[in-house]
Amino acid sequence: MSKRFHVLVLSTLIAFASIVAPLWAQESAPAPQTEVSAQVAAAAEAPKAAATGSKLEKAIATAPVGTEPGQIDTAKPAGFLGIPGAPQINPIMALLWAVWVGWIFSTVGAFGGVMAGVGHVTVFGLGAYAKGFKSTAPDLNKTVTDSIRASNQFLVGLSALISSINYGKMGRLVLPLGLALGLGSLLGAWGSATLSAGKVSFSAYQGWFGFFVLALGCYLFWETSPAGQAKKVKAKQAAQAFEAAVKAQKTGGGPAPTGVKILGITVSKVQFTFCGVEFSFNPVLPVVGGVVISALAAFLGVGGGFLLVPFLTSITQLPMYLAAGTSALAVLVSMITSILTLMTKGTPVDWMLIGTEMVGVAIGSIVGPHTSKYLSDKLLKRIFIVLAFYVGIDYVLKGFFNIRVIEMLFG
Protein backbone atom coordinates (compact mmCIF):
# COMPACT_ATOMS: atom_id res chain seq x y z
CA MET A 1 0.00 0.00 0.00
CA SER A 2 1.42 3.36 -0.99
CA LYS A 3 2.72 5.83 1.53
CA ARG A 4 0.44 8.45 0.05
CA PHE A 5 -2.58 6.28 0.82
CA HIS A 6 -1.52 5.92 4.45
CA VAL A 7 -1.06 9.68 4.73
CA LEU A 8 -4.48 10.19 3.18
CA VAL A 9 -6.17 7.69 5.50
CA LEU A 10 -4.44 9.17 8.53
CA SER A 11 -5.37 12.76 7.61
CA THR A 12 -8.94 11.71 6.88
CA LEU A 13 -9.19 9.96 10.25
CA ILE A 14 -7.75 12.98 12.06
CA ALA A 15 -10.11 15.32 10.19
CA PHE A 16 -12.98 12.94 10.88
CA ALA A 17 -12.14 12.69 14.57
CA SER A 18 -11.75 16.44 14.96
CA ILE A 19 -15.11 17.04 13.35
CA VAL A 20 -16.94 14.10 14.88
CA ALA A 21 -15.74 14.51 18.41
CA PRO A 22 -17.78 17.60 19.30
CA LEU A 23 -20.84 16.09 17.70
CA TRP A 24 -21.47 13.71 20.49
CA ALA A 25 -20.15 15.91 23.17
CA GLN A 26 -22.73 16.60 25.76
CA GLU A 27 -24.28 19.85 24.62
CA SER A 28 -27.11 20.29 27.04
CA ALA A 29 -26.46 19.75 30.68
CA PRO A 30 -27.61 16.23 31.49
CA ALA A 31 -28.39 14.79 34.86
CA PRO A 32 -25.24 14.16 36.85
CA GLN A 33 -23.78 10.79 35.94
CA THR A 34 -22.55 8.75 38.79
CA GLU A 35 -23.30 5.26 37.52
CA VAL A 36 -22.77 5.52 33.79
CA SER A 37 -21.83 1.89 33.43
CA ALA A 38 -25.09 0.94 35.01
CA GLN A 39 -26.90 3.21 32.56
CA VAL A 40 -25.25 1.51 29.59
CA ALA A 41 -26.19 -1.85 30.98
CA ALA A 42 -29.71 -0.68 31.71
CA ALA A 43 -30.09 0.66 28.18
CA ALA A 44 -29.01 -2.70 26.84
CA GLU A 45 -31.58 -4.41 29.01
CA ALA A 46 -34.65 -2.28 28.43
CA PRO A 47 -35.64 -0.65 25.17
CA LYS A 48 -36.46 3.01 25.49
CA ALA A 49 -38.30 5.52 23.35
CA ALA A 50 -36.25 7.05 20.59
CA ALA A 51 -34.47 10.15 21.75
CA THR A 52 -34.99 12.84 19.19
CA GLY A 53 -32.49 15.36 20.46
CA SER A 54 -32.91 18.27 22.81
CA LYS A 55 -33.28 20.80 20.01
CA LEU A 56 -36.31 19.02 18.61
CA GLU A 57 -37.82 18.48 22.05
CA LYS A 58 -37.39 22.17 22.85
CA ALA A 59 -38.88 23.13 19.48
CA ILE A 60 -41.87 20.85 20.05
CA ALA A 61 -42.33 22.29 23.53
CA THR A 62 -42.64 25.81 22.12
CA ALA A 63 -45.27 24.80 19.54
CA PRO A 64 -48.93 25.35 20.41
CA VAL A 65 -51.00 22.25 21.07
CA GLY A 66 -54.21 21.75 19.11
CA THR A 67 -55.73 20.22 16.04
CA GLU A 68 -55.29 23.20 13.66
CA PRO A 69 -52.44 23.49 11.12
CA GLY A 70 -49.34 24.85 12.82
CA GLN A 71 -50.22 23.12 16.07
CA ILE A 72 -49.03 19.86 17.64
CA ASP A 73 -51.85 17.37 17.85
CA THR A 74 -50.81 15.26 20.81
CA ALA A 75 -53.76 12.91 20.33
CA LYS A 76 -52.39 11.74 16.99
CA PRO A 77 -49.69 9.07 16.67
CA ALA A 78 -46.06 10.08 16.30
CA GLY A 79 -44.97 10.71 12.71
CA PHE A 80 -41.76 12.06 11.13
CA LEU A 81 -39.00 12.41 13.78
CA GLY A 82 -41.45 11.17 16.40
CA ILE A 83 -43.46 14.41 16.33
CA PRO A 84 -47.12 13.72 17.24
CA GLY A 85 -49.34 14.43 14.25
CA ALA A 86 -46.43 14.83 11.81
CA PRO A 87 -46.76 13.12 8.40
CA GLN A 88 -46.46 9.34 8.61
CA ILE A 89 -44.09 8.37 5.83
CA ASN A 90 -45.20 5.09 4.33
CA PRO A 91 -42.03 2.94 4.10
CA ILE A 92 -43.16 1.41 0.80
CA MET A 93 -43.71 4.88 -0.65
CA ALA A 94 -40.29 5.96 0.67
CA LEU A 95 -38.68 2.88 -0.89
CA LEU A 96 -40.39 3.37 -4.26
CA TRP A 97 -39.50 7.05 -4.42
CA ALA A 98 -35.91 6.19 -3.55
CA VAL A 99 -35.84 3.60 -6.36
CA TRP A 100 -36.82 6.46 -8.68
CA VAL A 101 -34.06 8.65 -7.19
CA GLY A 102 -31.53 5.84 -7.66
CA TRP A 103 -32.67 5.27 -11.22
CA ILE A 104 -32.18 8.94 -12.06
CA PHE A 105 -28.88 8.95 -10.19
CA SER A 106 -27.56 6.16 -12.39
CA THR A 107 -28.96 7.43 -15.68
CA VAL A 108 -28.78 11.24 -15.55
CA GLY A 109 -26.49 11.77 -12.57
CA ALA A 110 -26.97 15.30 -11.39
CA PHE A 111 -30.72 15.15 -10.89
CA GLY A 112 -30.67 12.50 -8.13
CA GLY A 113 -30.13 14.98 -5.30
CA VAL A 114 -32.88 17.21 -6.60
CA MET A 115 -35.33 14.32 -6.73
CA ALA A 116 -34.35 13.25 -3.20
CA GLY A 117 -35.22 16.79 -2.09
CA VAL A 118 -38.51 16.80 -3.99
CA GLY A 119 -39.41 13.52 -2.27
CA HIS A 120 -38.80 14.86 1.22
CA VAL A 121 -40.40 18.23 0.57
CA THR A 122 -43.40 17.43 -1.61
CA VAL A 123 -44.04 13.68 -1.94
CA PHE A 124 -43.75 12.91 1.78
CA GLY A 125 -45.49 16.16 2.71
CA LEU A 126 -42.70 17.35 5.02
CA GLY A 127 -42.51 20.74 3.34
CA ALA A 128 -46.14 21.63 3.88
CA TYR A 129 -45.94 20.33 7.45
CA ALA A 130 -42.86 22.43 8.26
CA LYS A 131 -44.38 25.46 6.57
CA GLY A 132 -47.45 25.18 8.79
CA PHE A 133 -45.29 26.18 11.78
CA LYS A 134 -43.87 29.28 10.10
CA SER A 135 -45.71 31.69 12.38
CA THR A 136 -46.80 29.45 15.25
CA ALA A 137 -43.50 27.69 16.01
CA PRO A 138 -40.59 29.05 13.93
CA ASP A 139 -38.07 26.86 15.78
CA LEU A 140 -39.89 23.68 14.78
CA ASN A 141 -40.17 24.98 11.21
CA LYS A 142 -36.40 25.49 11.06
CA THR A 143 -35.53 22.22 12.83
CA VAL A 144 -37.61 20.16 10.39
CA THR A 145 -36.05 22.15 7.50
CA ASP A 146 -32.55 21.31 8.79
CA SER A 147 -33.52 17.66 9.09
CA ILE A 148 -34.70 17.63 5.45
CA ARG A 149 -31.39 19.19 4.35
CA ALA A 150 -29.32 16.67 6.33
CA SER A 151 -31.41 13.76 5.00
CA ASN A 152 -30.92 14.92 1.40
CA GLN A 153 -27.21 15.16 1.91
CA PHE A 154 -26.96 11.72 3.53
CA LEU A 155 -28.60 10.23 0.47
CA VAL A 156 -26.56 11.96 -2.21
CA GLY A 157 -23.29 12.81 -0.51
CA LEU A 158 -22.26 9.33 0.59
CA SER A 159 -21.37 8.43 -2.97
CA ALA A 160 -18.24 10.55 -2.61
CA LEU A 161 -16.89 8.15 -0.04
CA ILE A 162 -16.22 5.29 -2.43
CA SER A 163 -14.56 7.58 -4.93
CA SER A 164 -12.23 9.11 -2.38
CA ILE A 165 -11.20 5.76 -0.96
CA ASN A 166 -10.64 4.12 -4.33
CA TYR A 167 -8.78 7.03 -5.88
CA GLY A 168 -6.80 7.47 -2.68
CA LYS A 169 -5.72 3.82 -2.89
CA MET A 170 -4.62 4.34 -6.48
CA GLY A 171 -2.69 7.50 -5.67
CA ARG A 172 -4.76 9.52 -8.06
CA LEU A 173 -5.10 12.60 -5.94
CA VAL A 174 -3.30 15.84 -6.59
CA LEU A 175 -2.76 16.38 -2.89
CA PRO A 176 -1.84 20.10 -2.92
CA LEU A 177 -4.83 20.88 -5.12
CA GLY A 178 -7.03 18.45 -3.19
CA LEU A 179 -6.00 20.08 0.08
CA ALA A 180 -6.62 23.58 -1.32
CA LEU A 181 -10.02 22.51 -2.57
CA GLY A 182 -10.66 20.53 0.62
CA LEU A 183 -9.77 23.54 2.77
CA GLY A 184 -12.15 25.67 0.73
CA SER A 185 -14.81 22.97 1.01
CA LEU A 186 -14.31 22.68 4.75
CA LEU A 187 -14.69 26.43 5.20
CA GLY A 188 -17.65 26.64 2.84
CA ALA A 189 -19.54 23.68 4.27
CA TRP A 190 -18.82 24.57 7.90
CA GLY A 191 -19.61 28.25 7.38
CA SER A 192 -22.78 27.56 5.47
CA ALA A 193 -24.05 24.92 7.90
CA THR A 194 -23.07 26.91 10.99
CA LEU A 195 -24.53 30.16 9.75
CA SER A 196 -27.72 28.62 8.42
CA ALA A 197 -28.48 25.81 10.94
CA GLY A 198 -31.62 26.69 12.84
CA LYS A 199 -31.96 29.97 10.94
CA VAL A 200 -33.40 29.00 7.58
CA SER A 201 -37.17 28.98 7.37
CA PHE A 202 -38.70 26.31 5.19
CA SER A 203 -39.98 28.91 2.70
CA ALA A 204 -36.52 30.37 2.16
CA TYR A 205 -35.02 26.90 1.73
CA GLN A 206 -37.72 25.91 -0.74
CA GLY A 207 -37.24 29.13 -2.72
CA TRP A 208 -33.46 28.73 -3.01
CA PHE A 209 -33.77 25.03 -3.75
CA GLY A 210 -36.17 25.92 -6.58
CA PHE A 211 -33.75 28.55 -7.86
CA PHE A 212 -30.97 25.96 -7.95
CA VAL A 213 -33.20 23.45 -9.77
CA LEU A 214 -34.09 26.13 -12.33
CA ALA A 215 -30.42 26.89 -12.92
CA LEU A 216 -29.77 23.18 -13.35
CA GLY A 217 -32.68 22.96 -15.79
CA CYS A 218 -31.21 25.86 -17.81
CA TYR A 219 -27.83 24.12 -17.91
CA LEU A 220 -29.39 20.84 -19.07
CA PHE A 221 -31.38 22.82 -21.67
CA TRP A 222 -28.19 24.42 -22.98
CA GLU A 223 -26.54 21.00 -23.13
CA THR A 224 -29.29 19.65 -25.37
CA SER A 225 -29.48 22.83 -27.49
CA PRO A 226 -27.79 22.88 -30.93
CA ALA A 227 -24.98 25.05 -29.49
CA GLY A 228 -24.35 22.69 -26.58
CA GLN A 229 -24.59 19.62 -28.78
CA ALA A 230 -22.26 21.15 -31.37
CA LYS A 231 -19.56 21.63 -28.75
CA LYS A 232 -20.00 18.07 -27.60
CA VAL A 233 -19.95 16.65 -31.13
CA LYS A 234 -16.86 18.71 -31.94
CA ALA A 235 -15.04 17.32 -28.91
CA LYS A 236 -16.13 13.79 -29.77
CA GLN A 237 -14.97 14.16 -33.37
CA ALA A 238 -11.63 15.58 -32.28
CA ALA A 239 -11.19 12.68 -29.86
CA GLN A 240 -12.09 10.14 -32.53
CA ALA A 241 -9.79 11.79 -35.04
CA PHE A 242 -6.92 11.60 -32.61
CA GLU A 243 -7.68 7.97 -31.81
CA ALA A 244 -7.74 7.16 -35.54
CA ALA A 245 -4.47 8.99 -36.01
CA VAL A 246 -2.85 7.02 -33.20
CA LYS A 247 -4.12 3.78 -34.66
CA ALA A 248 -2.79 4.72 -38.10
CA GLN A 249 0.48 5.87 -36.49
CA LYS A 250 0.19 9.24 -38.13
CA THR A 251 0.71 11.31 -35.03
CA GLY A 252 3.86 12.68 -33.62
CA GLY A 253 7.00 14.03 -35.12
CA GLY A 254 10.13 14.30 -33.08
CA PRO A 255 10.35 12.82 -29.60
CA ALA A 256 7.80 14.39 -27.25
CA PRO A 257 9.27 16.54 -24.48
CA THR A 258 8.78 14.92 -21.10
CA GLY A 259 8.32 16.17 -17.55
CA VAL A 260 6.89 19.26 -15.94
CA LYS A 261 8.55 22.61 -16.45
CA ILE A 262 7.41 25.49 -14.30
CA LEU A 263 7.27 28.67 -16.37
CA GLY A 264 6.23 31.00 -13.59
CA ILE A 265 4.35 31.19 -10.30
CA THR A 266 2.60 34.33 -9.09
CA VAL A 267 -0.24 34.82 -6.60
CA SER A 268 -2.75 34.83 -9.42
CA LYS A 269 -1.18 32.50 -11.97
CA VAL A 270 0.69 29.21 -12.05
CA GLN A 271 2.08 28.50 -15.50
CA PHE A 272 3.75 25.25 -16.45
CA THR A 273 4.34 22.90 -19.33
CA PHE A 274 3.52 19.21 -19.13
CA CYS A 275 5.05 17.18 -21.94
CA GLY A 276 5.59 20.40 -23.80
CA VAL A 277 1.92 21.40 -23.51
CA GLU A 278 1.37 24.69 -21.74
CA PHE A 279 -1.12 24.90 -18.87
CA SER A 280 -1.97 27.68 -16.45
CA PHE A 281 -4.42 28.23 -13.61
CA ASN A 282 -5.14 30.66 -10.84
CA PRO A 283 -4.12 29.00 -7.53
CA VAL A 284 -6.67 31.04 -5.56
CA LEU A 285 -9.55 29.71 -7.64
CA PRO A 286 -9.58 26.13 -6.25
CA VAL A 287 -9.96 27.51 -2.70
CA VAL A 288 -12.64 30.02 -3.73
CA GLY A 289 -14.38 27.38 -5.84
CA GLY A 290 -14.31 24.93 -2.94
CA VAL A 291 -15.82 27.52 -0.59
CA VAL A 292 -18.60 28.57 -2.99
CA ILE A 293 -19.56 25.09 -4.22
CA SER A 294 -19.48 23.50 -0.76
CA ALA A 295 -21.40 26.36 0.81
CA LEU A 296 -24.06 25.99 -1.87
CA ALA A 297 -24.14 22.18 -1.51
CA ALA A 298 -24.36 22.38 2.29
CA PHE A 299 -27.09 25.02 2.20
CA LEU A 300 -29.23 23.14 -0.29
CA GLY A 301 -28.41 19.64 0.92
CA VAL A 302 -27.00 18.38 -2.38
CA GLY A 303 -23.78 16.51 -3.19
CA GLY A 304 -21.79 19.14 -5.03
CA GLY A 305 -19.55 16.66 -6.85
CA PHE A 306 -21.19 17.30 -10.19
CA LEU A 307 -20.28 20.99 -9.80
CA LEU A 308 -16.72 20.38 -8.66
CA VAL A 309 -15.61 18.12 -11.50
CA PRO A 310 -16.54 20.56 -14.31
CA PHE A 311 -15.08 23.36 -12.19
CA LEU A 312 -11.76 21.59 -11.84
CA THR A 313 -11.68 20.61 -15.49
CA SER A 314 -12.45 24.06 -16.83
CA ILE A 315 -10.36 26.06 -14.36
CA THR A 316 -7.29 23.87 -14.06
CA GLN A 317 -7.77 21.71 -17.18
CA LEU A 318 -6.95 18.85 -14.88
CA PRO A 319 -7.14 15.41 -16.47
CA MET A 320 -10.06 13.17 -15.53
CA TYR A 321 -7.64 10.80 -13.82
CA LEU A 322 -6.78 13.50 -11.31
CA ALA A 323 -9.88 15.74 -11.29
CA ALA A 324 -12.20 12.92 -10.30
CA GLY A 325 -10.21 11.81 -7.27
CA THR A 326 -9.35 15.32 -6.20
CA SER A 327 -12.95 16.51 -6.34
CA ALA A 328 -14.14 13.36 -4.59
CA LEU A 329 -11.85 14.20 -1.67
CA ALA A 330 -13.27 17.72 -1.56
CA VAL A 331 -16.86 16.45 -1.73
CA LEU A 332 -16.14 13.99 1.06
CA VAL A 333 -14.69 16.71 3.29
CA SER A 334 -17.60 18.99 2.45
CA MET A 335 -20.22 16.31 3.06
CA ILE A 336 -18.84 15.15 6.41
CA THR A 337 -18.41 18.73 7.57
CA SER A 338 -21.84 19.94 6.63
CA ILE A 339 -23.75 16.90 7.91
CA LEU A 340 -21.87 16.84 11.19
CA THR A 341 -22.08 20.59 11.65
CA LEU A 342 -25.82 20.36 11.18
CA MET A 343 -25.99 17.46 13.64
CA THR A 344 -23.78 19.25 16.15
CA LYS A 345 -26.46 21.89 16.17
CA GLY A 346 -28.87 19.17 17.33
CA THR A 347 -30.49 18.50 13.97
CA PRO A 348 -32.47 15.26 14.29
CA VAL A 349 -32.21 12.56 11.60
CA ASP A 350 -34.76 9.84 10.91
CA TRP A 351 -32.38 6.88 10.48
CA MET A 352 -35.10 4.40 9.54
CA LEU A 353 -36.19 6.67 6.71
CA ILE A 354 -32.58 7.15 5.54
CA GLY A 355 -32.01 3.38 5.64
CA THR A 356 -35.17 2.61 3.69
CA GLU A 357 -34.30 5.26 1.12
CA MET A 358 -30.75 4.00 0.82
CA VAL A 359 -32.03 0.53 -0.08
CA GLY A 360 -34.32 2.13 -2.68
CA VAL A 361 -31.51 4.24 -4.14
CA ALA A 362 -29.34 1.14 -4.42
CA ILE A 363 -32.09 -0.85 -6.19
CA GLY A 364 -32.71 2.05 -8.59
CA SER A 365 -28.99 2.40 -9.30
CA ILE A 366 -28.74 -1.29 -10.14
CA VAL A 367 -31.77 -1.22 -12.43
CA GLY A 368 -30.90 2.13 -14.07
CA PRO A 369 -28.07 1.08 -16.39
CA HIS A 370 -30.18 -1.82 -17.74
CA THR A 371 -33.12 0.40 -18.64
CA SER A 372 -31.27 3.46 -19.89
CA LYS A 373 -30.32 1.70 -23.12
CA TYR A 374 -33.98 1.93 -24.14
CA LEU A 375 -34.00 5.70 -23.68
CA SER A 376 -31.59 8.04 -25.41
CA ASP A 377 -29.47 10.33 -23.29
CA LYS A 378 -30.99 13.33 -25.05
CA LEU A 379 -34.58 12.22 -24.42
CA LEU A 380 -33.82 11.57 -20.76
CA LYS A 381 -32.30 15.01 -20.39
CA ARG A 382 -35.32 16.62 -22.04
CA ILE A 383 -37.66 14.83 -19.63
CA PHE A 384 -35.62 16.20 -16.76
CA ILE A 385 -35.55 19.68 -18.24
CA VAL A 386 -39.36 19.72 -18.14
CA LEU A 387 -39.31 18.37 -14.58
CA ALA A 388 -36.62 20.86 -13.56
CA PHE A 389 -38.57 23.82 -14.91
CA TYR A 390 -41.79 22.67 -13.25
CA VAL A 391 -40.19 21.92 -9.87
CA GLY A 392 -37.95 25.01 -10.03
CA ILE A 393 -40.69 27.49 -10.89
CA ASP A 394 -43.13 25.90 -8.43
CA TYR A 395 -40.63 25.96 -5.54
CA VAL A 396 -39.45 29.52 -6.26
CA LEU A 397 -43.03 30.81 -6.39
CA LYS A 398 -44.13 28.78 -3.36
CA GLY A 399 -41.03 29.56 -1.32
CA PHE A 400 -40.56 33.25 -2.04
CA PHE A 401 -44.08 34.39 -2.98
CA ASN A 402 -46.40 31.72 -1.50
CA ILE A 403 -47.99 31.15 -4.94
CA ARG A 404 -48.86 27.65 -6.14
CA VAL A 405 -48.35 26.99 -9.87
CA ILE A 406 -51.33 24.62 -10.04
CA GLU A 407 -53.63 27.19 -8.42
CA MET A 408 -52.24 29.98 -10.61
CA LEU A 409 -52.90 27.97 -13.78
CA PHE A 410 -56.20 26.36 -12.93
CA GLY A 411 -57.60 28.68 -10.29
Place this chain on the structure above:
Amino acid sequence: MFDPLLIWGFRLLDSPWGGFLTGLAVLSLLCVITGDVTSHLARRLNRGVYGRYRDEMVHQHNLSVQALKHSDKDAYKAVNRQAHEAFGKYFFSQAGAFTLSIWPLPFAMAWLDIRFGGVPLTLPFSVPGVGDSVFYPFFFLPIYIAVRIIYGRTMRRFGFYQRILTWSKHGDDTQMVPFIDLLKPSSGDDTRPEGDPSDGPENATRK
Protein backbone atom coordinates in the same frame (compact mmCIF):
# COMPACT_ATOMS: atom_id res chain seq x y z
CA MET B 1 -38.18 -8.70 15.69
CA PHE B 2 -34.39 -8.32 15.34
CA ASP B 3 -33.91 -6.96 18.84
CA PRO B 4 -32.91 -10.28 20.52
CA LEU B 5 -30.42 -10.96 17.72
CA LEU B 6 -28.87 -7.50 17.83
CA ILE B 7 -28.70 -7.23 21.64
CA TRP B 8 -26.99 -10.61 21.88
CA GLY B 9 -23.51 -9.16 21.32
CA PHE B 10 -24.00 -6.60 24.10
CA ARG B 11 -24.48 -9.41 26.63
CA LEU B 12 -21.39 -11.38 25.72
CA LEU B 13 -19.30 -9.79 28.46
CA ASP B 14 -20.32 -9.10 32.02
CA SER B 15 -18.52 -5.77 32.20
CA PRO B 16 -20.93 -3.01 31.04
CA TRP B 17 -18.24 -1.18 29.06
CA GLY B 18 -16.79 -4.39 27.63
CA GLY B 19 -20.25 -5.62 26.72
CA PHE B 20 -21.16 -2.30 25.14
CA LEU B 21 -18.05 -2.11 22.96
CA THR B 22 -18.21 -5.80 22.02
CA GLY B 23 -21.86 -5.40 21.12
CA LEU B 24 -21.03 -2.46 18.86
CA ALA B 25 -18.27 -4.50 17.19
CA VAL B 26 -20.61 -7.46 16.62
CA LEU B 27 -23.30 -5.14 15.27
CA SER B 28 -20.75 -3.50 12.96
CA LEU B 29 -19.62 -6.90 11.71
CA LEU B 30 -23.22 -7.87 10.96
CA CYS B 31 -23.67 -4.62 9.01
CA VAL B 32 -20.42 -5.10 7.09
CA ILE B 33 -21.12 -8.75 6.17
CA THR B 34 -24.73 -8.08 5.11
CA GLY B 35 -23.65 -5.08 3.06
CA ASP B 36 -20.75 -6.95 1.50
CA VAL B 37 -22.95 -9.86 0.41
CA THR B 38 -25.55 -7.59 -1.22
CA SER B 39 -22.85 -5.46 -2.82
CA HIS B 40 -21.18 -8.51 -4.44
CA LEU B 41 -24.53 -9.77 -5.68
CA ALA B 42 -25.25 -6.38 -7.28
CA ARG B 43 -21.80 -6.18 -8.83
CA ARG B 44 -22.17 -9.66 -10.27
CA LEU B 45 -25.61 -8.80 -11.62
CA ASN B 46 -24.34 -5.62 -13.26
CA ARG B 47 -20.81 -6.64 -14.13
CA GLY B 48 -21.48 -6.32 -17.86
CA VAL B 49 -22.68 -2.72 -17.60
CA TYR B 50 -20.08 -1.71 -15.02
CA GLY B 51 -17.37 -3.33 -17.14
CA ARG B 52 -18.42 -1.36 -20.23
CA TYR B 53 -18.44 1.91 -18.28
CA ARG B 54 -15.06 1.21 -16.73
CA ASP B 55 -13.40 0.09 -19.94
CA GLU B 56 -14.66 3.18 -21.76
CA MET B 57 -13.31 5.41 -18.97
CA VAL B 58 -9.90 3.70 -18.97
CA HIS B 59 -9.76 3.77 -22.78
CA GLN B 60 -10.47 7.51 -22.97
CA HIS B 61 -8.07 8.27 -20.16
CA ASN B 62 -5.24 6.32 -21.75
CA LEU B 63 -5.97 8.04 -25.02
CA SER B 64 -5.65 11.42 -23.30
CA VAL B 65 -2.24 10.35 -21.96
CA GLN B 66 -1.29 9.52 -25.54
CA ALA B 67 -2.41 12.98 -26.62
CA LEU B 68 -0.14 14.54 -24.00
CA LYS B 69 2.71 12.32 -25.09
CA HIS B 70 2.24 13.79 -28.55
CA SER B 71 2.12 17.32 -27.11
CA ASP B 72 -1.26 17.71 -28.78
CA LYS B 73 -3.18 20.04 -26.48
CA ASP B 74 -6.35 20.22 -28.58
CA ALA B 75 -6.58 16.44 -28.82
CA TYR B 76 -5.85 16.20 -25.10
CA LYS B 77 -8.69 18.61 -24.24
CA ALA B 78 -11.14 16.79 -26.51
CA VAL B 79 -10.24 13.31 -25.27
CA ASN B 80 -10.13 14.47 -21.65
CA ARG B 81 -13.69 15.75 -22.05
CA GLN B 82 -14.77 12.32 -23.29
CA ALA B 83 -12.92 10.75 -20.38
CA HIS B 84 -14.82 12.97 -17.95
CA GLU B 85 -18.15 11.92 -19.43
CA ALA B 86 -17.18 8.26 -19.19
CA PHE B 87 -16.02 8.80 -15.63
CA GLY B 88 -19.39 10.39 -14.72
CA LYS B 89 -21.26 7.28 -15.83
CA TYR B 90 -18.88 4.95 -14.04
CA PHE B 91 -18.87 7.07 -10.89
CA PHE B 92 -22.65 7.08 -10.53
CA SER B 93 -22.89 3.35 -11.24
CA GLN B 94 -20.32 2.63 -8.53
CA ALA B 95 -22.04 4.96 -6.11
CA GLY B 96 -25.13 2.77 -6.41
CA ALA B 97 -23.12 -0.38 -5.76
CA PHE B 98 -21.46 1.28 -2.79
CA THR B 99 -24.84 2.23 -1.32
CA LEU B 100 -25.64 -1.48 -1.29
CA SER B 101 -22.62 -2.13 0.88
CA ILE B 102 -23.61 0.35 3.59
CA TRP B 103 -27.41 0.09 3.61
CA PRO B 104 -27.51 -1.79 6.95
CA LEU B 105 -25.69 1.08 8.70
CA PRO B 106 -28.63 3.52 9.04
CA PHE B 107 -30.89 0.69 10.22
CA ALA B 108 -28.31 -0.16 12.88
CA MET B 109 -28.20 3.53 13.86
CA ALA B 110 -32.00 3.53 14.13
CA TRP B 111 -31.91 0.48 16.40
CA LEU B 112 -29.08 1.94 18.49
CA ASP B 113 -31.08 5.14 18.82
CA ILE B 114 -33.97 3.16 20.29
CA ARG B 115 -31.65 1.35 22.71
CA PHE B 116 -29.03 3.93 23.59
CA GLY B 117 -30.24 7.25 22.14
CA GLY B 118 -29.88 10.07 24.67
CA VAL B 119 -27.90 7.93 27.17
CA PRO B 120 -24.78 9.94 28.04
CA LEU B 121 -21.65 7.84 28.46
CA THR B 122 -18.96 9.15 30.75
CA LEU B 123 -15.43 8.54 29.53
CA PRO B 124 -12.70 7.66 32.03
CA PHE B 125 -10.84 10.73 30.77
CA SER B 126 -11.72 14.10 29.35
CA VAL B 127 -11.19 14.73 25.62
CA PRO B 128 -10.20 18.33 24.84
CA GLY B 129 -13.12 20.16 23.24
CA VAL B 130 -15.45 17.26 23.97
CA GLY B 131 -15.38 16.72 27.68
CA ASP B 132 -15.93 13.36 29.26
CA SER B 133 -19.52 12.73 28.25
CA VAL B 134 -20.45 11.37 24.82
CA PHE B 135 -23.24 9.44 23.09
CA TYR B 136 -23.23 6.05 21.33
CA PRO B 137 -22.22 7.24 17.79
CA PHE B 138 -18.93 8.44 19.27
CA PHE B 139 -18.00 4.76 19.59
CA PHE B 140 -20.14 3.15 16.92
CA LEU B 141 -18.94 4.95 13.77
CA PRO B 142 -15.19 4.55 14.44
CA ILE B 143 -15.78 0.88 15.37
CA TYR B 144 -17.80 0.34 12.17
CA ILE B 145 -15.01 1.87 10.05
CA ALA B 146 -12.35 -0.20 11.85
CA VAL B 147 -14.36 -3.43 11.49
CA ARG B 148 -14.91 -2.70 7.79
CA ILE B 149 -11.20 -2.19 7.15
CA ILE B 150 -10.17 -5.28 9.18
CA TYR B 151 -12.89 -7.37 7.50
CA GLY B 152 -11.72 -6.32 4.03
CA ARG B 153 -8.07 -7.06 4.74
CA THR B 154 -8.76 -10.36 6.50
CA MET B 155 -11.17 -11.74 3.94
CA ARG B 156 -8.79 -11.09 1.06
CA ARG B 157 -6.45 -13.65 2.57
CA PHE B 158 -8.97 -16.45 2.03
CA GLY B 159 -9.08 -18.28 -1.28
CA PHE B 160 -12.88 -18.50 -1.34
CA TYR B 161 -13.16 -14.73 -0.92
CA GLN B 162 -10.69 -14.19 -3.75
CA ARG B 163 -13.00 -16.34 -5.88
CA ILE B 164 -15.96 -14.18 -4.84
CA LEU B 165 -14.00 -11.06 -5.83
CA THR B 166 -13.24 -12.59 -9.22
CA TRP B 167 -16.89 -13.68 -9.55
CA SER B 168 -18.14 -10.10 -9.06
CA LYS B 169 -15.26 -8.34 -10.84
CA HIS B 170 -16.06 -6.15 -13.85
CA GLY B 171 -14.09 -4.84 -16.81
CA ASP B 172 -10.91 -6.14 -18.32
CA ASP B 173 -7.48 -5.89 -16.73
CA THR B 174 -6.47 -2.72 -18.54
CA GLN B 175 -5.25 -0.15 -16.05
CA MET B 176 -5.17 3.61 -16.31
CA VAL B 177 -1.77 4.82 -17.42
CA PRO B 178 -0.42 6.92 -14.56
CA PHE B 179 0.54 10.47 -15.47
CA ILE B 180 3.75 9.92 -13.60
CA ASP B 181 4.81 7.85 -16.62
CA LEU B 182 4.91 11.06 -18.61
CA LEU B 183 7.61 12.39 -16.32
CA LYS B 184 9.93 9.55 -17.20
CA PRO B 185 12.53 10.14 -19.90
CA SER B 186 11.16 9.52 -23.36
CA SER B 187 12.28 6.36 -25.12
CA GLY B 188 11.30 7.84 -28.45
CA ASP B 189 8.58 5.23 -28.88
CA ASP B 190 5.94 7.52 -27.41
CA THR B 191 5.50 9.56 -30.52
CA ARG B 192 5.31 6.78 -33.04
CA PRO B 193 3.50 3.73 -31.71
CA GLU B 194 4.81 0.56 -33.26
CA GLY B 195 3.03 -2.71 -33.92
CA ASP B 196 -0.29 -3.63 -35.39
CA PRO B 197 -2.21 -0.49 -36.42
CA SER B 198 -5.34 -2.04 -34.92
CA ASP B 199 -3.78 -1.80 -31.48
CA GLY B 200 -5.34 1.14 -29.71
CA PRO B 201 -3.55 2.97 -26.94
CA GLU B 202 -5.78 1.15 -24.50
CA ASN B 203 -3.79 -1.96 -25.18
CA ALA B 204 -0.60 -0.36 -24.05
CA THR B 205 -0.81 -1.86 -20.60
CA ARG B 206 -3.08 -4.76 -21.33
CA LYS B 207 -1.74 -7.89 -19.78
